[in-house]
Amino acid sequence: MGTHTSEATLIDGAAVAAGLHSELRSAVENLVERGLTPGLAVVLVGNDPASSVYVRNKIRRSVEAGLRSFHHELPSTTSETDLLSLIDRLNSAHDVDGILVQLPLPSHIDAQKVTAAIDPAKDVDGFHPMNVGKLSLGGGALVPCTPLGCMLLIKGVRSQLAGLNAVIVGRSNIVGKPLAQLLLRENCTVTVAHSRTEDLPSLCRRADILVAAVGQPELIRGDWIKPGAIVIDVGINRAEHEGRQKLIGDVDFAGARAVAGALTPVPGGVGPMTIACLLRNTIDAACRRHGVSSPIGNS
Numbered sequence: 001m002g003t004h005t006s007e008a009t010l011i012d013g014a015a016v017a018a019g020l021h022s023e024l025r026s027a028v029e030n031l032v033e034r035g036l037t038p039g040l041a042v043v044l045v046g047n048d049p050a051s052s053v054y055v056r057n058k059i060r061r062s063v064e065a066g067l068r069s070f071h072h073e074l075p076s077t078t079s080e081t082d083l084l085s086l087i088d089r090l091n092s093a094h095d096v097d098g099i100l101v102q103l104p105l106p107s108h109i110d111a112q113k114v115t116a117a118i119d120p121a122k123d124v125d126g127f128h129p130m131n132v133g134k135l136s137l138g139g140g141a142l143v144p145c146t147p148l149g150c151m152l153l154i155k156g157v158r159s160q161l162a163g164l165n166a167v168i169v170g171r172s173n174i175v176g177k178p179l180a181q182l183l184l185r186e187n188c189t190v191t192v193a194h195s196r197t198e199d200l201p202s203l204c205r206r207a208d209i210l211v212a213a214v215g216q217p218e219l220i221r222g223d224w225i226k227p228g229a230i231v232i233d234v235g236i237n238r239a240e241h242e243g244r245q246k247l248i249g250d251v252d253f254a255g256a257r258a259v260a261g262a263l264t265p266v267p268g269g270v271g272p273m274t275i276a277c278l279l280r281n282t283i284d285a286a287c288r289r290h291g292v293s294s295p296i297g298n299s
């Protein structure tokens with residue numbers, strides 16, 4: 001990419017998400033006129049403060065978009081059996097098109113079991129084994145919201161990704177693994193790095209697209225970044241700064257900004273896109289369940 005002197009372009013996820021929200025609002029209006037109001041059920045178990053904030057934002061955004069929103073707050077002592085029977089009811093509820101069970105769940109509940117109990121057609125998180133399998137095979141899946149949001153931001157910077165080296169730091173089922181599938185589908189050469197990866201800095205320096213999703217504040221330094229690279233920071237780490245809560249990404253923002261070609265901030269990068277993609281998946285699921293053609297474009 002030659003000599004690189006200018007600061008990275010900031011990828012304004014909040015602005016892109018706002019644009020998506022207004023498209024989604026029109027799409028919902030259109031569906032409502034045709035007699036279909038997509039419904040999203042959000043289930044929160046326990047009172048983790050971060051989870052409560054996320055869930056509140058998801059509900060607020062879905063109401064703004066015109067979706068029907070169903071909110072289930074259960075105590076942290078809820079048994080796995082009770083949660084599974086709520087999911088059964090939501091699976092058969094006709095006006096519920098999407099079901100999201102906020103993670104993490106209390107440790108006495110098996111999250112895999114809960115995820116597998118959700119009707120795959122209503123699995124707007126894309127975590128059910130059926131959707132994971134379909135994503136891997138290449139079509140028809142509900143795709144996890146954070147990786148979908150990352151792809152929309154990356155493709156906003158550069159529409160042709162074929163042949164680029166993509167390095168994902170973090171191998172979670174929620175971000176790293178599904179994002180690897182999406183980047184492969186775009187013909188990137190994908191490497192998924194993790195805590196046992198040798199010489200992570202050198203590996204990162206080869207990345208044209210670098211995604212940080214490890215949950216380690218400012219792990220990725222400016223001198224780990226290839227000049228001109230697209231850097232996507234999925235990290236949301238909470239820290240105290242002068243007595244106030246501050247969000248810090250997995251990337252050293254100031255260091256990266258001097259080297260990268262384009263960079264997402266935290267907050268205001270991937271986070272808002274995650275919520276926009278959740279609403280989009282809900283609309284998608286509603287259209288599929290009711291055999292209605294979707295008014296939103298497919299990615």
Ligand SMILES: Nc1nc(=O)c2c([nH]1)NC[C@@H]1CN(c3ccc(C(=O)N[C@@H](CCC(=O)O)C(=O)O)cc3)C=[N+]21
Nearest residue numbers: 054101102103104125145267268269270271272274275
């Ligand atoms: N079943 C399930 N599905 C999820 O998609 C899911 C989940 N569980 N558990 C937790 C993670 C995390 N997540 C975020 C969503 C929005 C922001 C977001 O909007 N962030 C704002 C800042 C919000 C703040 O101030 O905390 C931003 O980055 O600008 C962040 C993180 C979804 N997750």
Ligand SMILES: [Mg+2]
Nearest residue numbers: 251252253254
């Ligand atoms: Mg920083």
